Structure formats: C-alpha cells, structure tokens
Amino acid sequence: MVRISNNLVGILNLVTFILSIPILGGGIWLSTRASTDCEKFLEKPIIALGVFLLIVSLAGFIGACFRVSWLLWVYLLVMFLLIVLLFCFTIFAFVVTNKGAGKVVSGRGYKEYKLGDYSNWLQKRVNDQKNWGKIRSCLQDSNVCKSLSEDTNEDFQTYIKKSLSPLQSGCCKPPSECNLTYVNATVWNPPATPSSSTNPDCATWSNEKLCFDCQSCKAGVLDNLKRDWKKVAVINVIFLIFLVIVYSIGCCAFRNNREDNAYPRWKGNP
Known part of the structure; x- marks a missing residue:
C-alpha cells in the first residue's frame, strides 16, 4: 500500500x-x-x-x-x-x-540619507570599490534619475515638494546642506558663497555624473536594500x-x- x-x-x-x-x-x-x-x-x-x-x-x-x-x-x-x-x-x-532611516528636511517633501546611520556591515559592503562599481553601474543602467531630468522647466518650489525615492534623493541631487543653486532637477550650480558644510558630497556632486559617487547615494541604496x-x-x-x-x-x-x-x-x- x-x-x-x-x-x-x-x-x-x-x-x-x-x-x-x-x-x-x-x-x-x-x-x-x-x-x-x-x-x-x-x-x-x-x-x-x-x-x-x-x-x-x-x-x-x-x-x-x-x-x-x-x-x-x-x-x-x-x-x-x-x-x-x-x-x-x-x-x-x-x-x-x-539601524538607519531617512531624515526629514524642513520644507522638503523628500527625506535625505546619511551612510553613517546604517549598520557597519552594510557600510563596508558599499564602501568596497569593487562592490560599489557594480552597484553604480546597475543604478546608471536603470536610469533612476531619468524621470527627474525630463522636468527641465520645473521651478524650485515645485521640485522640493516632490516625494523622491531613497535612490533619487541620494543619487540624483546634492544634499540640501550644500546650498547649491538649483537650475533643474539634475543641474545644480555652486553657490555664490562657499558652503560651510563638511559633507564630502558637496564636492563630489557633478552635473555630468550627478551624485552616483556620493555617500548619500550609498545611503539611499542601503535604505532601499533595508x-x-x-x-x-x-x-x-x-x-x-x-x-x-x-x-x-x-x-x-x-x-x-x-x-x-x-x-x-x-x-x-x-
């Protein structure tokens, strides 16, 4: 049977x-x-x-x-x-x-992310150059900033009320504390008066490469991963x-x- x-x-x-x-x-x-x-x-x-x-x-x-x-x-x-x-x-x-969560920024519809807020184990993974090279390549291939770059005529007040994803907030714009001058969603010019911020992302931001090498981008990836x-x-x-x-x-x-x-x-x- x-x-x-x-x-x-x-x-x-x-x-x-x-x-x-x-x-x-x-x-x-x-x-x-x-x-x-x-x-x-x-x-x-x-x-x-x-x-x-x-x-x-x-x-x-x-x-x-x-x-x-x-x-x-x-x-x-x-x-x-x-x-x-x-x-x-x-x-x-x-x-x-x-551990780790986005920080609410006054007057903004989105949150911002800092790498140091997340677990040490996760930080080591994204700080490894080989690992980050692959992750950055994936982010660029996915066109995570494409929808933002299409709104070239959007004014600053409309832009800052947007609800951005952790990846968009971390990788597609400079941190608010850098005080860069807004042109459009993916173009920001240096301020007339240099920022007193010690955030290394302020110097890393580039209108050509955006913030894909920023600490905030790595933090956005970790928040998404979390x-x-x-x-x-x-x-x-x-x-x-x-x-x-x-x-x-x-x-x-x-x-x-x-x-x-x-x-x-x-x-x-x-």
Missing part, C-alpha cells in the same frame, strides 16, 4: 522539478543575452538556483516514490541544511537592517514554516521506506 507521506513528498517535488526548468532556462537565456553588469550579475545565481532545485527535487521524488532510502536521506539532509541556513539568514537580515530585506525576511519566515512541514512529511516517508525495505528480511525469518 502506497503511503500518504510518500505521495505528498513525491507530488511536492514533482511540482518543484517542473518549476526548476523555466528558472534554469531563464538563467541560460539571460547568460546569452546579458549586456549590462546588472544582468550579468543575476545570471549565475539564477542558473545555480535552477540546477539546485532540479537536483534536489529529483532526489526527493525518486526517493519517495521509488523507495530509494539513500536518496531520500540525502534529500532530507539538504532540506535540513537549507532550513538552518534560511533561519540564520532571516535572523541576520533583521539584525543588519535594524526595505527589501525586511520584506524578504518576512517571506522567509513563511517559507521556513512550509519547509519544516515538508521536512516532517519527508521524515515520515523515510521511515516508511526503511520499514518497507526491512519487511522482506524479517518476514522470511523463522
């Missing part, structure tokens, strides 16, 4: 196996079409995820449906390690995103609960396999 737990594990892994095929195919397609650093950065993780899901789901399906105990044992081991890693990452994500990681962490909690349930069902299927494989041996004993 086919056991219910084995059927459930088999069905779940068959669905996962089917889903892994388009993921793997998408990664391979992306590797042949990638033209930007952002796309190239995504291709390897997507292919790795597709291969991982394909192999693990195949092991779980064969192990559960064809009573191959060692394959099911490998499947359960991988599932256990995945649960532990996901749990650790979720805790880590909550910890490193606990929001995304918090969403991912919540999804991870739900996914963890699902994995624990699947793992428990898998353990029942593994026990069934051992009982079924042992039955012929003890049945024949006098």
Whole structure:
C-alpha cells in the first residue's frame, strides 16, 4: 500500500522539478543575452538556483516514490541544511537592517540619507570599490534619475515638494546642506558663497555624473536594500514554516521506506 507521506513528498517535488526548468532556462537565456553588469550579475545565481532545485527535487521524488532510502536521506539532509541556513539568514537580515532611516528636511517633501546611520556591515559592503562599481553601474543602467531630468522647466518650489525615492534623493541631487543653486532637477550650480558644510558630497556632486559617487547615494541604496530585506525576511519566515512541514512529511516517508525495505528480511525469518 502506497503511503500518504510518500505521495505528498513525491507530488511536492514533482511540482518543484517542473518549476526548476523555466528558472534554469531563464538563467541560460539571460547568460546569452546579458549586456549590462546588472544582468550579468543575476545570471549565475539564477542558473545555480535552477540546477539546485532540479537536483534536489529529483532526489526527493525518486526517493519517495521509488523507495530509494539513500536518496531520500540525502534529500532530507539538504532540506535540513537549507532550513538552518534560511533561519540564520532571516535572523541576520533583521539584525543588519535594524539601524538607519531617512531624515526629514524642513520644507522638503523628500527625506535625505546619511551612510553613517546604517549598520557597519552594510557600510563596508558599499564602501568596497569593487562592490560599489557594480552597484553604480546597475543604478546608471536603470536610469533612476531619468524621470527627474525630463522636468527641465520645473521651478524650485515645485521640485522640493516632490516625494523622491531613497535612490533619487541620494543619487540624483546634492544634499540640501550644500546650498547649491538649483537650475533643474539634475543641474545644480555652486553657490555664490562657499558652503560651510563638511559633507564630502558637496564636492563630489557633478552635473555630468550627478551624485552616483556620493555617500548619500550609498545611503539611499542601503535604505532601499533595508526595505527589501525586511520584506524578504518576512517571506522567509513563511517559507521556513512550509519547509519544516515538508521536512516532517519527508521524515515520515523515510521511515516508511526503511520499514518497507526491512519487511522482506524479517518476514522470511523463522
């Protein structure tokens, strides 16, 4: 008699196996079409995820449906390690995103961001020149400042009432404390009287390169990352609960396999 737990594990892994095929195919397609650093950065993780899901789901399906105990044992081991890693990452994500928030600026509709407000671990990641080079390239490829640059006739009072995203506020304009003279959303001239601000972003701003090398841009990236990681962490909690349930069902299927494989041996004993 086919056991219910084995059927459930088999069905779940068959669905996962089917889903892994388009993921793997998408990664391979992306590797042949990638033209930007952002796309190239995504291709390897997507292919790795597709291969991982394909192999693990195949092991779980064969192990559960064809009573191959060692394959099911490998499947359960991988599932256990995945649960532990996901749990650790979720805790880590909550910890490193606990600090940092945008500051309200008087008379402005947007917030401004400072790198020092965020966790040291995140700061080290964006301050690494190699990492930031890739992130900056992605930001430039995404045209994050394009919608602002199109409003060339917008006056200053209208502009400062806008609700800018963390990336737009940090990367597409100079900090307010620099007191640069507004021309349009992406063109700011040096003030007649030099600013007394010690913020290094005041000197980094350029009408050609904007503020993509500014500390405020890095802070905007971290604020954006913080929001995304918090969403991912919540999804991870739900996914963890699902994995624990699947793992428990898998353990029942593994026990069934051992009982079924042992039955012929003890049945024949006098």
